[in-house]
Amino acid sequence: MEPITVYRGKPAVLDRNNVDTDQIIPKQFLKRIERTGFGEFLFYNWRYKENGELREDFELNQPEAAGASILVAGENFGCGSSREHAPWSLQDYGFQIVIAPSFADIFKNNCLKNGILPIALSAENVSYLMKEAKNTDVEFTIDLPNQKVFGPADFVAEFEIHPYWKEMLVNGWDEISITLQYDEQISKYENTIDVMSTK
Amino acid sequence: MGKSIIEKIWEQHIVHQEENKPDLLYIDLHFIHEVTSPQAFEGLRMKGRKVRRPDRTFATMDHNVPTINRYFIQDEIALKQLTALETNCRDFGIELADLKSPDQGIVHVIGPEMGLTQPGMTIVCGDSHTSTHGAFGSIAFGIGTSEVEHVFATQTLWQTKPKTLKLEVNGKLQFGVTAKDVILYVIAKYGVNFGNGYIVEYCGEVFRNMSMEERMTVCNMSIEGGARAGLVSPDETTFSYLKGRKFAPKGKELEECVEKWKLLASDEDAVYDREITIDAQQISPMVSWGTNPGMASAVDGNIPVGSSDTIDEKELQRALEYMGLEEGMQITDIPVQHVFIGSCTNSRIEDLRKAAGVITGKQVHQAVRAMVVPGSQKVKKQAEEEGLDEIFKSAGFEWRDSGCSMCLGMNPDAVPAGEHCASTSNRNFEGRQGAGARTHLVSPEMAAAAALYGKFVDIRNIANQSEMQLH
Numbered sequence: 001m002e003p004i005t006v007y008r009g010k011p012a013v014l015d016r017n018n019v020d021t022d023q024i025i026p027k028q029f030l031k032r033i034e035r036t037g038f039g040e041f042l043f044y045n046w047r048y049k050e051n052g053e054l055r056e057d058f059e060l061n062q063p064e065a066a067g068a069s070i071l072v073a074g075e076n077f078g079c080g081s082s083r084e085h086a087p088w089s090l091q092d093y094g095f096q097i098v099i100a101p102s103f104a105d106i107f108k109n110n111c112l113k114n115g116i117l118p119i120a121l122s123a124e125n126v127s128y129l130m131k132e133a134k135n136t137d138v139e140f141t142i143d144l145p146n147q148k149v150f151g152p153a154d155f156v157a158e159f160e161i162h163p164y165w166k167e168m169l170v171n172g173w174d175e176i177s178i179t180l181q182y183d184e185q186i187s188k189y190e191n192t193i194d195v196m197s198t199k
Numbered sequence: 200m201g202k203s204i205i206e207k208i209w210e211q212h213i214v215h216q217e218e219n220k221p222d223l224l225y226i227d228l229h230f231i232h233e234v235t236s237p238q239a240f241e242g243l244r245m246k247g248r249k250v251r252r253p254d255r256t257f258a259t260m261d262h263n264v265p266t267i268n269r270y271f272i273q274d275e276i277a278l279k280q281l282t283a284l285e286t287n288c289r290d291f292g293i294e295l296a297d298l299k300s301p302d303q304g305i306v307h308v309i310g311p312e313m314g315l316t317q318p319g320m321t322i323v324c325g326d327s328h329t330s331t332h333g334a335f336g337s338i339a340f341g342i343g344t345s346e347v348e349h350v351f352a353t354q355t356l357w358q359t360k361p362k363t364l365k366l367e368v369n370g371k372l373q374f375g376v377t378a379k380d381v382i383l384y385v386i387a388k389y390g391v392n393f394g395n396g397y398i399v400e401y402c403g404e405v406f407r408n409m410s411m412e413e414r415m416t417v418c419n420m421s422i423e424g425g426a427r428a429g430l431v432s433p434d435e436t437t438f439s440y441l442k443g444r445k446f447a448p449k450g451k452e453l454e455e456c457v458e459k460w461k462l463l464a465s466d467e468d469a470v471y472d473r474e475i476t477i478d479a480q481q482i483s484p485m486v487s488w489g490t491n492p493g494m495a496s497a498v499d500g501n502i503p504v505g506s507s508d509t510i511d512e513k514e515l516q517r518a519l520e521y522m523g524l525e526e527g528m529q530i531t532d533i534p535v536q537h538v539f540i541g542s543c544t545n546s547r548i549e550d551l552r553k554a555a556g557v558i559t560g561k562q563v564h565q566a567v568r569a570m571v572v573p574g575s576q577k578v579k580k581q582a583e584e585e586g587l588d589e590i591f592k593s594a595g596f597e598w599r600d601s602g603c604s605m606c607l608g609m610n611p612d613a614v615p616a617g618e619h620c621a622s623t624s625n626r627n628f629e630g631r632q633g634a635g636a637r638t639h640l641v642s643p644e645m646a647a648a649a650a651l652y653g654k655f656v657d658i659r660n661i662a663n664q665s666e667m668q669l670h
Contacts (some may be wrong), residue, residue, distance in 0.1 A: 031276040033237035082327040084343035113345035
């Protein structure tokens with residue numbers, strides 16, 4: 001996983017609430033057994049017409065959204081299915097940061113595990129950033145160690161992140177390697193519980 | 200101060216705890232299926248890691264399996280995914296209920312059915328409807344594929360303790376109102392994110408009086424209200440359901456377990472972070488009219504006009520445009536061309552009995568295509584022994600093999616664009632049942648009634664309490 005510290009990038013706006021993971025990556029693309037290559041299917045039904053042409057009215061198809069790596073979205077982003085294909089497709093498309101007033105729990109976890117930073121800001125701050133993001137050539141800066149988002153002019157907003165996740169992301173650590181260091185404790189715990197078998 | 204069942208189970212599963220870290224939580228039981236596991240197995244292989252506890256892991260095939268001619272899978276990519284699961288389970292020593300197994304079915308139907316799901320456990324699966332298993336008084340939640348890999352390798356997860364929410368429904372449900380209506384009512388009233396950051400405990404007379412299958416329907420849809428997990432404290436209903444099931448403890452061992460499980464129930468003076476109390480009499484049979492499960496109204500009501508506390512104007516307009524419906528329209532004026540009875544929410548034997556009760560001796564409306572997909576091969580067999588398949592088939596329903604099917608349309612079962620489907624599933628998202636498909640979430644009884652009339656009808660008006668086996 002690539003470490004994230006200070007990140008500068010171009011924003012794109014998806015001003016919709018309750019965007020579910022079925023929209024982020026529809027089910028017909030969940031049959032692949034790889035982690036890569038999902039970007040071209042991101043928001044498939046919103047992005048493309050039935051004949052495969054781009055839908056001109058979809059937010060990410062607007063000229064100002066080209067090359068964006070920070071997605072600014074409405075509340076409860078990523079609700080519904082637990083499919084990790086959702087963050088895989090966002091990342092493969094080029095998004096490294098998602099800013100929204102709130103996130104669905106499973107989606108948020110899935111982002112963090114893949115080195116995508118979900119940032120929850122107040123509804124006012126999100127709608128300010130949405131307005132600013134519509135200007136071409138605007139960039140936002142995210143300072144993860146100091147937990148701050150910098151926008152145009154003097155805009156600064158602080159955000160919360162669990163210290164555990166901050167450390168993981170800043171260092172780009174593999175979580176399983178860290179947990180395996182607790183092997184002895186896990187074994188000790190296992191000696192105290194009832195036996196079961198699924199066989 | 201007393202403790203809730205949520206706190207009790209959580210504390211019993213902490214392997215490691217330190218400041219500034221989530222708790223390292225032990226996972227008792229891990230279910231897997233073909234769609235969210237291949238990349239996790241691949242991750243293990245790349246690092247040369249093993250599955251720590253294959254004896255606490257169980258696999259099945261459900262999401263993309265065909266429900267007719269199930270051994271002739273024409274979708275090559277789906278077949279590749281099923282074959283990958285077979286190979287992975289063999290290589291890593293995991294028990295698999297494959298298409299030939301009598302145990303095969305939707306993962307959240309077969310876990311409880313086999314007695315694997317038990318009170319006090321922590322249970323995970325790479326599927327958001329894992330919350331279903333909370334019906335037994337366990338903490339059960341959906342995880343992503345990276346977490347699946349983490350559980351494979353360590354049998355643990357780093358978890359921040361969620362807040363607790365007590366959701367109490369008191370009184371008696373009206374005739375014709377089911378478990379499905381209760382949970383749809385809750386989500387419609389409090390919104391699709393009321394449970395974000397919480398585990399919900401369902402309390403009160405209504406849930407106490409429910410069967411295990413009804414409790415599973417409620418817990419299943421916790422995630423549609425944003426809660427990763429929802430549960431019911433175990434009681435005699437729970438214990439008697441478990442008795443005699445394949446993996447459940449037996450004889451004296453069961454007695455000992457029951458004594459232990461009884462202690463899990465929330466203490467009288469337990470304190471919660473949030474409490475919601477609802478009067479059961481307020482709840483009517485529900486029908487969803489929009490593009491998320493919170494967009495639902497009573498069957499004798501209307502589609503709202505303008506924004507509300509939980510739905511803003513823009514969302515409302517977008518949803519109605521997709522659904523081809525209008526503000527203020529009566530729910531009973533919505534036409535229905537498809538009926539799907541199935542999914543991890545409502546595909547168990549009681550669901551099929553109730554739906555069959557509505558259609559016995561009647562015919563599916565000529566404009567409707569109706570389908571029953573039992574939740575497991577065991578449910579299918581049981582239904583056939585009771586003659587339910589004949590009731591469905593002679594009424595004009597298709598009778599299929601088990602799987603997730605038209606709930607998410609990963610297999611060939613889908614609703615065509617622009618057509619309306621009365622569905623007993625859990626999600627009415629855009630395109631969920633097929634590109635352009637218009638899903639309406641309802642109970643099995645309401646779905647069966649819609650099949651007869653080609654539109655939504657109030658089950659309370661057509662049902663005669665003495666004739667029909669309704670709630």
